[in-house]
Amino acid sequence: MATYKKRGYKPSNQEEKKKSAEEESTTAEVFNTLDESASRTETWVADNQKYIYIIVGVAIVAVLGYLGYNRFILEPKQTEAANEMAQAQDYMSSALRASGAQSDSLYNLALNGGEGKYGFLDIIENYGGTDAANLAHYNAGFAFLRTGKYQEAIEQLEDFSSDDEVLAALATGGIGDAFMQLDQPNEALGYYEKAAEMRSNSFTTPRFLLKAAITAIKLGDADTAEEYLLQIEDEYPDAPEAEKVPIYLGQARAMIN
Structure with missing residues (x-):
């Protein structure tokens, strides 16, 4: 346990004198090291100013x-x-x-x-x-x-x-429309799916889910078409696209059966 030493305390024997000298030496070394580090830093700053x-x-x-x-x-x-x-x-x-x-x-x-x-x-x-x-x-x-x-x-x-909820999806879906006109339905389907997933709202989401379903039917993928049509029916029953769901859902299920 450390012993408190009063101000002016002097070592009473040789062992304590030796210990005190070692502590003073260590302290001096620490300060010398700090001085040297500071000096090197100052020199570096001066050299690279x-x-x-x-x-x-x-x-x-x-x-x-x-x-x-x-x-x-x-x-x-x-x-x-x-x-x-x-x-x-x-x-x-x-x-x-x-x-x-x-x-x-x-x-x-x-x-x-x-x-x-x-x-x-x-x-x-x-x-x-x-x-x-x-x-x-x-x-x-x-x-x-x-x-x-x-x-x-x-x-x-x-x-x-754009981060706009509507414009971003419309632009992506527009690329899908262009691919459909170029008779590349596989590419079109990918963009319709992306447009439907980009934002969740009652305007663009059912719009592109329906386009994706119709394109999937064109590609003979009835299961995917049914999935998207049921999503419109369940999540967007008041959207205009929901009125067309029974027609295309019948086509998709006829393909499955």
Whole structure:
């Protein structure tokens, strides 16, 4: 057990004197080691000061550059791109309400521009990295899909990215539609399944579950079709797609039997 030593305590015998000397020596060694380590650190900092300043400077410049880019370049670019795309969106809306040759003409204007304004493809080319360009991929994809340019539609929709509950699923399902038109039902089924699983809501989920079921019937996969149809029936009985379930469910079960 350690014994408390009063201030001014002196060793009473040789053994204690030796022990005290050893403790003082050990303490001195510890402090010497700390001094040497500190000295080496100071020397390293001094020797590499130039490089440290460069690294710190680069980090500061990178942060300031990022903030400056967002404020003075990206944000104004976002606004400009959105303004430029207004006319293309107007053409797209008109095309959705039109039919036949008029519809195709409006989709082409939406894609390529008109009245001195950019189309979706121009927005993508000139404003890459902006939200407007991302949305232009979505619109361009569906414009190509509705004008029979299915490969182009796939490419544009694959470039679209969104966390939106509806748009993300619609874009993925749109790729499935394009593959169906290209007579590639296996690929289409995969995208319909992905679109149905991406979000759980009463709009996109039953929509793509039904498309997946119909495609599965086309592929002769009655079990998969039945599974998706029953899911619509059980989980989305009020969705418009639920009204079509009995028809396709009968087809699937007829294939099984």
